[in-house]
Amino acid sequence: MSAAPETKKQVAEIGDKYKYGFVTDIEMERAPKGLNEDTVRYISAKKSEPDWMLEWRLGAFARWKEMREPNWARVHYQKIDYQNAYYYAAPKSTPKKQSLDEVDPKLLETYKKLGIPLHEQMALAGVAVDAVFDSVSVATTFKEKLNEAGVIFCPISEAIRDYPDLVKKYLGTVVPVTDNFFATLNSAVFSDGTFVYVPKGVRCPMELSTYFRINASETGQFERTLIVADEGSYVSYLEGCTAPKRDENQLHAAVVELVALADAEIKYSTVQNWYPGDEEGKGGIYNFVTKRGDCRGHRSKISWTQVETGSAITWKYPSCILRGDDTVGEFYSIAIANNYQQADTGTKMIHLGKNTRSRIISKGISAGKAQNTYRGLVSVHPKAASARNYTQCDSLLIGGKCGAHTVPYIESRNPTARIEHEATTSKIAEDQLFYCLQRGIPQDEAVSLIVNGFCREVLQQLPMEFAVEAQKLVGISLEGSVG
Amino acid sequence: MLEIKDLHAAVDGKEILKGLTLSIEPGQVHAIMGPNGSGKSTLSYVLAGRAGYEVTSGSILYNGRDLVAMPTEERAAQGVFLAMQYPVEIPGVTTLTFLKTALNAQRRARGEKELDAMSVLKLVRGKAATLKVTEEMLKRALNVGFSGGEKKRLEILQMALFEPKLAILDETDSGLDIDALKLVAEGVNAQRSPERAMLVITHYQRLLDYIVPDRIHVLARGRIVAEGGKELAHELEAKGYEHIVGKAA
Numbered sequence: 001m002s003a004a005p006e007t008k009k010q011v012a013e014i015g016d017k018y019k020y021g022f023v024t025d026i027e028m029e030r031a032p033k034g035l036n037e038d039t040v041r042y043i044s045a046k047k048s049e050p051d052w053m054l055e056w057r058l059g060a061f062a063r064w065k066e067m068r069e070p071n072w073a074r075v076h077y078q079k080i081d082y083q084n085a086y087y088y089a090a091p092k093s094t095p096k097k098q099s100l101d102e103v104d105p106k107l108l109e110t111y112k113k114l115g116i117p118l119h120e121q122m123a124l125a126g127v128a129v130d131a132v133f134d135s136v137s138v139a140t141t142f143k144e145k146l147n148e149a150g151v152i153f154c155p156i157s158e159a160i161r162d163y164p165d166l167v168k169k170y171l172g173t174v175v176p177v178t179d180n181f182f183a184t185l186n187s188a189v190f191s192d193g194t195f196v197y198v199p200k201g202v203r204c205p206m207e208l209s210t211y212f213r214i215n216a217s218e219t220g221q222f223e224r225t226l227i228v229a230d231e232g233s234y235v236s237y238l239e240g241c242t243a244p245k246r247d248e249n250q251l252h253a254a255v256v257e258l259v260a261l262a263d264a265e266i267k268y269s270t271v272q273n274w275y276p277g278d279e280e281g282k283g284g285i286y287n288f289v290t291k292r293g294d295c296r297g298h299r300s301k302i303s304w305t306q307v308e309t310g311s312a313i314t315w316k317y318p319s320c321i322l323r324g325d326d327t328v329g330e331f332y333s334i335a336i337a338n339n340y341q342q343a344d345t346g347t348k349m350i351h352l353g354k355n356t357r358s359r360i361i362s363k364g365i366s367a368g369k370a371q372n373t374y375r376g377l378v379s380v381h382p383k384a385a386s387a388r389n390y391t392q393c394d395s396l397l398i399g400g401k402c403g404a405h406t407v408p409y410i411e412s413r414n415p416t417a418r419i420e421h422e423a424t425t426s427k428i429a430e431d432q433l434f435y436c437l438q439r440g441i442p443q444d445e446a447v448s449l450i451v452n453g454f455c456r457e458v459l460q461q462l463p464m465e466f467a468v469e470a471q472k473l474v475g476i477s478l479e480g481s482v483g
Numbered sequence: 484m485l486e487i488k489d490l491h492a493a494v495d496g497k498e499i500l501k502g503l504t505l506s507i508e509p510g511q512v513h514a515i516m517g518p519n520g521s522g523k524s525t526l527s528y529v530l531a532g533r534a535g536y537e538v539t540s541g542s543i544l545y546n547g548r549d550l551v552a553m554p555t556e557e558r559a560a561q562g563v564f565l566a567m568q569y570p571v572e573i574p575g576v577t578t579l580t581f582l583k584t585a586l587n588a589q590r591r592a593r594g595e596k597e598l599d600a601m602s603v604l605k606l607v608r609g610k611a612a613t614l615k616v617t618e619e620m621l622k623r624a625l626n627v628g629f630s631g632g633e634k635k636r637l638e639i640l641q642m643a644l645f646e647p648k649l650a651i652l653d654e655t656d657s658g659l660d661i662d663a664l665k666l667v668a669e670g671v672n673a674q675r676s677p678e679r680a681m682l683v684i685t686h687y688q689r690l691l692d693y694i695v696p697d698r699i700h701v702l703a704r705g706r707i708v709a710e711g712g713k714e715l716a717h718e719l720e721a722k723g724y725e726h727i728v729g730k731a732a
Binding site: 429430431432434435436437438439440441442443445449450452453454455456457 | 531532533534535554555556559560564565567569570571572573574575576580581584585586588589592624641645
């Protein structure tokens, strides 16, 4: 998990203070299996939501029933039985383990390599710990600092109650309720997520991360995130966690909406390392995510950076709507697929305003029997005079049984637009590996070194402390990939 | 230090080395000369442990240990270094990062303490100046966009950094002009020491004017067909390989 060093220190101190925390019995908090209107009402009631929110959810649910699951992505999976799932479950659907001895040693080995502190390891692995740090206190510490700056950073369920006007004004305006099958499902049943509002002219004093909200790791399969950067503000948000979580849940369908008003900038970084399934392709998370940013005001900027190493299936296209004039959209991506993983990911850059600029740097790495697809759209609308796009898609293959696919869609309806697309496919060459081995670098470390070199342009976009962990993760997720 | 006995080795099932015997003592510099296709590069890869280069019979002892049984990276950690004819490019990995990774991997394998970035940088700087390896080169991706001379100088810098016991130089002169050759040869000569053995593989006598060997072996059709002192190189240059190889056949 990532956080600035001072944050880690503070958390550690708080952790020390609250040696005898609480363990809540949460097994009770579970909606009956299946999905119907009652499920939606149950969730809304659990969150003590106002009526307008319930109506919103029910509207989404009604639409969802009419929709069909999309099948255009290059991913194959068994049909999901939406009635055979829990939509509001206790944070841990598996029984609490009593000690680390009960945890898969492979998982612990990974944590060790990532340098995750012990108490975090226990929390991640789902071990009942009696020294949990008090999440309320942690949140309070950061809330004070953010309050001073006027930044709102809270669970979205809280925002719906405490800041209904802000939520009403922006929720669903970037990803409409009816956007797509998974987004609509999310709109009906989202359990929790994050809300951020940065007021006019404020530069958010710290990197915001779900890490600060310990409970956020337990929000379940349907997260909803809404970030609004008001005029002239700046915020950097880190999502995710570099350690794999053993999650029995099969489907994750999150929605993230970003709104940047005039002269605002949002930087959104993700490291996704959900359970990818075992070496035979059994189990693993289906990650169907809708992420979209709206550069609503002139001269605003939204930048997505993602490192996707986990999940059995990744279906994800963080996009930018370049609505204002002179707006900038960026997408930096590393997608690694090993064993039987399938990744279909990319971005959409929708140029609506004048002088809008977008940049796409995608690095796909395939190993084992994995399939990795870059799917991207660059669309220039008639009014987007002098729009510019640069796209670079590089694929790296490790071994002879994996696949890399690049599917770029380009639509230009303005003759002044300039669109560039470059794509390469390469393999880790035997001579590169031999060279490393001959200099004493063992095979797994050599693969990690070469792949990190391949991804360098994207890794450089990550906040410093995140980048170091992401580099390690890149190595770990490809261990043993060269026979 | 190195004892090769009746070595047979094959690539893709085709026998390239056919009963090669050779031994080198610490402090000595031996040269292997031979025409194209004689098995010179195969020998260097077999010693370094490249995948696909299979020892079918015979033995290689390295400081009393069975070299063939040692994994490639362990050979490196135990002091076997191969300066390659075609150093490979690794995009996105800076030269300094590569040097640090390799040095620390070797140290780790030997149970020594790893060095932090600053210590590595100091160490590298100390060796880089005489080889005219600039700071700017160290910041560039490994061998990417390097000239032939820069690549070879970087190989010799690595040799200086890793301080191997057995250094094999495979066609280090190829692609170098005379000035670059002199610079590289000086770098190599500076590293001659009573503890270190060197095996210089070359097609031409030219390199041996600058790196003067104690002994020369002529390799042809997978075997040593002639041996002698440094004067053998001049005889080869004057009369050609066919003369000596033909005589041996």
